[in-house]
Amino acid sequence: MKKLLILFLILLLGGCATSPTGRSQLIFMPDAELNSMGLQAFETMKRDTRTSSNVASNQFVRCIVEAITREVGGQWEFVVFEDDSLNAFALPGGKIGVHTGLVSLVDNQDQLATVIGHEVGHVLARHSNERMSQQIGTQMGISLAQAIAAPQTALGKTAIGLLGVGAQYGVIMPFSRLHESEADRIGLDLMAKAGFDPAESVVLWQKMSQASQGPRPVEFLSTHPSHGTRIQDLQARLPAARQIQQQANAAGKVPRCMK
Template sequence: MRWVLGVAMVLLLAGCEETPTGRSQLALVPDGLMAELGERTFAQLREREPPARDPALNRQVQCVARAVVEAARRHYPETAMPEAWEVVVFDDPSPNAFALPGGRIGVHAGLLRVAQTPSQLAAVIGHEVAHVLADHGNERLTQQLGIKAALLLVGLLGEGELAQEPLMRALGIGARLGLTLPFSRTHEEEADLMGLEIMAEAGFDPAQSVALWRNMAAAGGDQPPEFLSTHPAHGSRIEALQAHLDQARRLGRQASPPACRVGRDKRAAGG
């Protein structure tokens, strides 16, 4: 047992990294395994959830997602990120979106009723891409599974010492949003601000992030929509975004707005 504790200490030290914002984190699951789980989960979702067939809708989402991903690569050049990203619009009426490790982005068609401009859609996709870049899923999974499961995942313990079914449940396999786990308030706030900078870098209007979250709050009525169920309160989220708008605008000063159109909005992507 002492060797297990010794190896655990080594893993803890090796796993102490920093997110792109400089926050210390512990993420012990190998990146390759996270990507594999993301790929497997996304494939399962595509089997269960029909993709949207509207070509215009798909072009709109693909355009915004492509601009956001390219901006994320420029803005965080030292951060490892997938070489290619797969983007799928699902024919689901709920206002939702998610991103999985390995570069998979899912957008529900219902989100386009709430994200009414290209910049508002960019705020959502930027937020989700930020979760992947900051390795929030890995960090959350490490916290949820504990060190024993982390040792299993890197092959230091036999499979018999930890049942696979609970492990897969902890990963979220089989859940409607796949690998998505409830992120902490710290994760959400970090993704908000990273996403704000990414969307500004891409040429989208950062002020539209505030409008987006107001729309999301209104769409939920007394209860927040599923997308916001684990997120900070609307007021505190909007205040944090507003406090960083000037900095975000400076980032996007030299950027040209992408020519994307979303929903009923017929203007170029400045929002």
């Protein structure tokens, strides 16, 4: 138990980091390990999911991805996957996937840039590392509580079980919602830096809301903000993002990615 406590304290004290928005983070996993995991996941998806051979769709996505990633640097690979779901993702290690369903949904380059900027924002903020670090830290904390309390009664064991549930809904899931909101902010600024119109982010999420009509979990028990909350936050950030876009356009950054 003493060794477990020392290790737990070392991880907490040594895992402090700061996100691109200035938020304090608990991160103690090696980034190289997360990058390797991202590469493996991407290769598995390329093996198991059919990729799009549509030239126009690939050129459209390539144009947007290159404009966005040019602002952050590094080596990035993208693939358009044949999948009707409204989804895209970016993985540690510089891997981006875009589903054909999302390409079909968007009206223009700016709307797709909203999603790609958001997903790249997750990578820039090291959200995968933070989430994994939180989960490991939570499990270690529960193990430590079990070792200290050593519950013998049914009531005591139930309390330990509820501690795990409380960690899930009180720590891990709220941070996931925070990750989404933070990625929205980073992505909005990133697309504006590349010269895309940030106002189209609101239109995109309105379209996503209409396309996903149906039962949704209440926001408290969801890992994503509600569409309404997301749109309100984006609208509040628009004035600053528009200034960034104007500066980018004045510097010659005027993307022309044709769908």
